[in-house]
Amino acid sequence: MTTLDIKRSGRHQAANAPAWARAVLEAFRAEDIRNLVFLPDTVMGRLLALAEADAQHFFRLVSVHREEEAVGILAGLFMGGQRGAMLVQSSGLGNALNALGSLAMAYHIPFPLLVSLRGELGEFNPAQLHMGRAVPGCLDALYIPHVTLRGTDDLETILSGALKTCFTTEGPFGILLSAQLTGWKPEA
Amino acid sequence: MERLEATRAAVELAGESPIVGGVGNSTFDLVACDRPRHFYMWNSMGMASSIALGLALARPDLRVVVLDGDGSILMNLGSLATQRTAGVENLVHVIWDNGGWEITGGQPAGSPFGIDLETVARGCGFPRTATVSELDEFRRVFAEAIADTQHAWVIVGRVARGDSPYRPSKSCIGLRDRFMVALAGSS
Numbered sequence: 001m002t003t004l005d006i007k008r009s010g011r012h013q014a015a016n017a018p019a020w021a022r023a024v025l026e027a028f029r030a031e032d033i034r035n036l037v038f039l040p041d042t043v044m045g046r047l048l049a050l051a052e053a054d055a056q057h058f059f060r061l062v063s064v065h066r067e068e069e070a071v072g073i074l075a076g077l078f079m080g081g082q083r084g085a086m087l088v089q090s091s092g093l094g095n096a097l098n099a100l101g102s103l104a105m106a107y108h109i110p111f112p113l114l115v116s117l118r119g120e121l122g123e124f125n126p127a128q129l130h131m132g133r134a135v136p137g138c139l140d141a142l143y144i145p146h147v148t149l150r151g152t153d154d155l156e157t158i159l160s161g162a163l164k165t166c167f168t169t170e171g172p173f174g175i176l177l178s179a180q181l182t183g184w185k186p187e188a
Numbered sequence: 189m190e191r192l193e194a195t196r197a198a199v200e201l202a203g204e205s206p207i208v209g210g211v212g213n214s215t216f217d218l219v220a221c222d223r224p225r226h227f228y229m230w231n232s233m234g235m236a237s238s239i240a241l242g243l244a245l246a247r248p249d250l251r252v253v254v255l256d257g258d259g260s261i262l263m264n265l266g267s268l269a270t271q272r273t274a275g276v277e278n279l280v281h282v283i284w285d286n287g288g289w290e291i292t293g294g295q296p297a298g299s300p301f302g303i304d305l306e307t308v309a310r311g312c313g314f315p316r317t318a319t320v321s322e323l324d325e326f327r328r329v330f331a332e333a334i335a336d337t338q339h340a341w342v343i344v345g346r347v348a349r350g351d352s353p354y355r356p357s358k359s360c361i362g363l364r365d366r367f368m369v370a371l372a373g374s375s
Contacts, residue, residue: 060245062245063273064266064270065267065269065270066266068238068264069266069267069270071232072232072237072238072241072242072267073238073239073241073242073245074242075235075239076238076239076240076241076242076244076246077243077245077246078242078246079227079239079242079364079367079368079371080242080243080246080247080371081246081247081368081371081372082245099232099235102230102231103229103231103232103235103239106360107360107364108360108361108364109364
């Protein structure tokens with residue numbers, strides 16, 4: 001697969017949203033996951049643009065200034081009776097580790113934890129390598145289950161299955177987006 | 189003023205509002221006035237303001253109260269900007285300013301170095317803010333904030349140093365369930 005033509009400036013267009021983004025939002029809709037709590041990166045930006053353009057206005061986008069905040073907001077949403085998802089880059093997962101352990105895991109707060117993976121395939125930025133490749137290990141260390149999406153085969157099955165397990169487990173569930181699925185930028 | 193007295197006043201005046209406690213003594217004094225509609229954190233310092241935002245978003249019919257610590261809000265200062273970005277007005281955010289980290293040995297933080305948390309909140313765009321030092325002042329301002337359903341409030345309450353002897357249950361899942369049942373039953 002070749003590098004994806006990702007816009008370097010301007011907003012993402014919902015009409016150009018990739019198939020994986022549509023599949024994620026449909027899986028969320030089926031599980032009544034309406035709050036998308038995010039700090040954007042270029043990959044998530046494409047999914048968020050699609051969510052914003054939703055004809056039924058099903059999704060509420062909640063932006064944070066540091067990814068750790070998303071864990072607290074999702075805890076408040078869940079205890080208040082609403083489901084949500086956390087959308088961050090691998091770097092952002094690093095910023096959220098203690099809250100994931102001491103709040104989400106300890107207090108049994110379920111939500112899908114979407115992580116776009118830097119530092120794996122096609123990485124141009126040397127500073128992204130370390131937290132990027134640490135993602136699976138960090139989740140394992142916290143006993144947070146996770147799946148990695150690498151292609152569009154069985155996407156709907158994996159997504160719906162992961163979400164079902166998430167709410168049965170009553171904790172965060174990692175859905176890791178490989179650059180094999182989402183593409184990568186050749187340079188900044 | 190004494191943090192425990194001010195906490196008792198807040199609980200009394202909060203009516204049916206859920207109350208989120210910050211980690212450490214902010215929560216411990218709240219335990220002294222325990223209600224099922226209190227949420228207590230054992231760690232995740234700084235997350236009280238974020239949890240309160242999530243609650244406010246999920247339950248626009250409720251007025252959500254946070255009793256936070258100065259050290260806690262300093263750890264998650266960006267959350268004040270996040271609250272304004274989210275556009276919720278159903279939040280009353282009290283910050284107990286005792287000039288430092290209490291439970292860890294009283295190391296100074298925040299106001300002893302000239303940090304003015306009310307000004308920080310104003311700078312983030314909070315429409316209503318106050319700093320109070322006396323209990324009767326706090327009662328008056330907090331009651332006004334609870335009644336003012338059109339605006340989010342940040343109230344900095346200057347309190348004395350001192351540890352609280354109270355502790356919440358160590359069953360985190362129990363605390364979660366009790367809180368959720370209380371919320372489901374209130375409107």
